[in-house]
Amino acid sequence: MEGVSNEITKKEWTDEERRELETKLDRELDDFIAGLRKRDAEVVPPDQLAEELTNHPFFLKKLPEDGSVPPLVDGLQQLKYSEHENTTEELALAHKDDGNQAFKVANYRLAVMSYTEGIAKKSTDKHINATLYNNRAAAHFRLKNYRSCYNDCKKALEMDPQYTKAIVRLADVCMELELFDECIAHCKVLEGVTGKAKEFREMTQKALKKKNEKSRNERKKIFQRKKVESAVSSVENAIKERGITMRNSELANVENPLMGGPVSGVHLEDGKLVWPVVLLYPEYSMTEVIQNFHEDSTFEEQLSEVFADRPEWDVERKYNLNSIRVYYEDDSKPHEVKIKSTLKSVITRKTYIVEAATPAFIIFVKDSSAERRFLDKD
Numbered sequence: 001m002e003g004v005s006n007e008i009t010k011k012e013w014t015d016e017e018r019r020e021l022e023t024k025l026d027r028e029l030d031d032f033i034a035g036l037r038k039r040d041a042e043v044v045p046p047d048q049l050a051e052e053l054t055n056h057p058f059f060l061k062k063l064p065e066d067g068s069v070p071p072l073v074d075g076l077q078q079l080k081y082s083e084h085e086n087t088t089e090e091l092a093l094a095h096k097d098d099g100n101q102a103f104k105v106a107n108y109r110l111a112v113m114s115y116t117e118g119i120a121k122k123s124t125d126k127h128i129n130a131t132l133y134n135n136r137a138a139a140h141f142r143l144k145n146y147r148s149c150y151n152d153c154k155k156a157l158e159m160d161p162q163y164t165k166a167i168v169r170l171a172d173v174c175m176e177l178e179l180f181d182e183c184i185a186h187c188k189v190l191e192g193v194t195g196k197a198k199e200f201r202e203m204t205q206k207a208l209k210k211k212n213e214k215s216r217n218e219r220k221k222i223f224q225r226k227k228v229e230s231a232v233s234s235v236e237n238a239i240k241e242r243g244i245t246m247r248n249s250e251l252a253n254v255e256n257p258l259m260g261g262p263v264s265g266v267h268l269e270d271g272k273l274v275w276p277v278v279l280l281y282p283e284y285s286m287t288e289v290i291q292n293f294h295e296d297s298t299f300e301e302q303l304s305e306v307f308a309d310r311p312e313w314d315v316e317r318k319y320n321l322n323s324i325r326v327y328y329e330d331d332s333k334p335h336e337v338k339i340k341s342t343l344k345s346v347i348t349r350k351t352y353i354v355e356a357a358t359p360a361f362i363i364f365v366k367d368s369s370a371e372r373r374f375l376d377k378d
Contacts, residue, residue, distance in 0.1 A: 089124070328360070
């Protein structure tokens with residue numbers, strides 16, 4: 001076992017003592033596993049069962065903190081893990097047995113570790129190695145490590161191409177990985193060799209059904225993507241026709257930090273552009289979004305709706321249609337927007353740049369200190 005020092009003096013065991021120890025260990029281990037199963041039925045927490053399992057001498061991975069080696073552990077180590085006392089095949093089988101016992105109590109991670117230790121012994125027996133890979137595949141499957149399960153099934157079949165259990169598990173994991181053609185191929189093989197032809201014909205039908213569903217969903221995705229691409233292309237053409245300057249604006253996947261996430265997006269309605277528009281109120285560090293601002297609609301029309309109900313942040317009730325001025329900034333200076341202007345007439349100006357496919361405008365109360373600071377900064 002890992003962590004058991006070879007420097008500690010160990011008792012020399014006679015053949016008779018080893019046989020007695022083997023019999024005792026078999027009996028104690030059977031009793032221990034039976035007890036775990038009984039406690040599992042009593043709904044003992046899985047972590048507690050796993051801890052008890054790993055603390056049993058049969059599965060112990062490290063010595064007690066004081067470094068002592070209990071006699072039972074010492075004898076078990078020599079019986080099971082000593083490279084001097086055992087062949088590589090015996091060592092591999094010992095770790096396989098560890099893994100099987102861990103698997104029985106649903107400690108699949110410990111099972112994977114044990115089977116991996118067995119594989120690392122590099123036994124020359126292909127059947128043993130195939131079994132270790134197949135068993136590790138089973139543990140990976142229970143952990144939903146489907147790709148690792150798939151790879152281990154393949155390794156098992158490299159060593160034993162007729163290994164029926166590995167083919168069954170490979171068919172199962174191919175279903176989970178949506179490798180439906182491969183799943184069907186394995187089912188065809190299994191129909192003739194397992195005596196369960198009906199079961200694997202049903203599995204074949206299930207795989208065919210899932211394959212058709214996947215193909216149908218993929219076609220839907222392709223259709224939707226093409227539909228989106230066509231819509232985006234139409235919008236892009238409309239923007240170019242109007243001479244609107246865009247920057248950082250990939251219309252198919254736009255995120256605007258001012259809006260805190262994905263934008264519903266500029267789109268066409270009866271050949272007219274409809275935009276999401278951000279309104280900024282620097283005095284209160286607030287933003288507001290007009291989701292659908294028609295290009296032929298005026299700022300007056302849109303803002304009358306915005307201020308129809310007083311914003312909660314306007315505690316002084318200063319903001320209304322008659323008390324405000326609207327601005328935008330280009331790369332050099334601010335520009336005022338008359339509220340009777342349409343959105344189209346503003347964003348088609350040479351000085352206007354649409355960032356992230358979302359026009360943005362700044363609003364101040366007329367002649368306020370906030371407005372003066374904004375104008376004076378340039």
